[in-house]
Amino acid sequence: MTGLIKQSFSLTGHRTSVALEPEFWAVLEHLAQTRGVVLSKLVTEVDEARGAERPLASALRIFALEHK
Secondary structure, eight states: OOOOEEEEEEETTEEEEEEEOHHHHHHHHHHHHHHTOOHHHHHHHHHHHSOTTSOHHHHHHHHHHHHO
16 A cells, blocks of 8 residues: 545535545545546535544545445
8 A cells, every 4th residue: 555645625614634545545436436426525425424433534434445
């Protein structure tokens, strides 16, 4: 694996950045494409569904693993 890649998103009216391994970003991009949405929409959906105790980066990794 290589280093983390940071991407910024606007979630519920505020900007946030998420750093993930490139392999996770690739899976998330693929999942967004297969659902017909942009990556930011997919990230928003995961953000809205996660519990407050789970960091967004962790929620995205788990989502990618569960839906790959």
